Structure formats: C-alpha cells, structure tokens
Amino acid sequence: VAVVGYTIVLGRVTDELILPGLDGGGVDRDTALAGAAAVAAVGVVRGVSMMVRRFFNFTAVARTQRTWRLAILDHYLDAPLSFHRSRPAGQLLAHADADVETAASMLMPLAYSMSVAALVVVSLVSLLVVHPLFALVALVLFPVLAVLNQRYTRSVEA
Numbered sequence: 001v002a003v004v005g006y007t008i009v010l011g012r013v014t015d016e017l018i019l020p021g022l023d024g025g026g027v028d029r030d031t032a033l034a035g036a037a038a039v040a041a042v043g044v045v046r047g048v049s050m051m052v053r054r055f056f057n058f059t060a061v062a063r064t065q066r067t068w069r070l071a072i073l074d075h076y077l078d079a080p081l082s083f084h085r086s087r088p089a090g091q092l093l094a095h096a097d098a099d100v101e102t103a104a105s106m107l108m109p110l111a112y113s114m115s116v117a118a119l120v121v122v123s124l125v126s127l128l129v130v131h132p133l134f135a136l137v138a139l140v141l142f143p144v145l146a147v148l149n150q151r152y153t154r155s156v157e158a
Contacts, residue, residue: 002046004122057111065104
C-alpha cells in the first residue's frame, strides 16, 4: 500500500514542486519543505511496514517450527523403545531439527507473496479511480508480460 502511496506523493511533488521550479516560476520554501517531508514520510512508512512484515513473518515461522518440533517429539515419546533402538540418535535429531527447518523455510516467501498480492489489488483500485481504461490495459498487459517473461526465462535457461 505504501508503494502506491509513494507514487501518489511523487506525482503530487512533481506537479506542485518540480515542474513549477523548472518552469522558472519558482516555488516557495514552505512548498519545498512540505514536498521533502511528504517523500520522507512515505519512505519511513515503507521502511516500518517492511520491518513489521518481516518481524511477523519470522515470528510465524518460529512458532510453526516450535509446533512441528513438539509434534515430532511427542511422536518420538509415544514410539516403542524398539523404534529408538533401531535408529541412530543423530537421525532422530535430524528429523526433529533439520527436517523441521527445511519444511518451515517454505513459509519464508509467504509474507512477500502476500504483499505482492496486496500491491496488485491496491494498484488495480488506484487505476480504476484514475480511469477504468487504465485498469483494463493493466489487466490485459500484465498477464501477457508474465507469459512473455516465463518464455524468455525458459529460453535463456535452456
């Protein structure tokens, strides 16, 4: 959401600060300070939102790992003694640690994926507000670009 907000702020700063300054009319000091403050504020919001997203993502991954480790350990405690004697202790520890770490690492891209999905939705709404034709062009153009990108990537990697 902050990315879309940044584009709005940058557009307003361009229209009200940069273009009048380049046209020779000049801008007053308060307008320049307000523009700089707006850009800085959006940058701070973007940075804080990124930190919050990463914090909660790492928290969720750590809690998931803890839950899975406890489930494996409970399973080990319920297993008969012959099960423990037939396997080396290192193998059991590996399943309780490395396997859980590997499985939980699949959750790491989740926060990024969710933020990309939110960005797509907010961008589409923003385009609809500006002009519905822009939204239609985006709805047609972006899937076409995604397919072209996949084909190009496959041809380069082949």
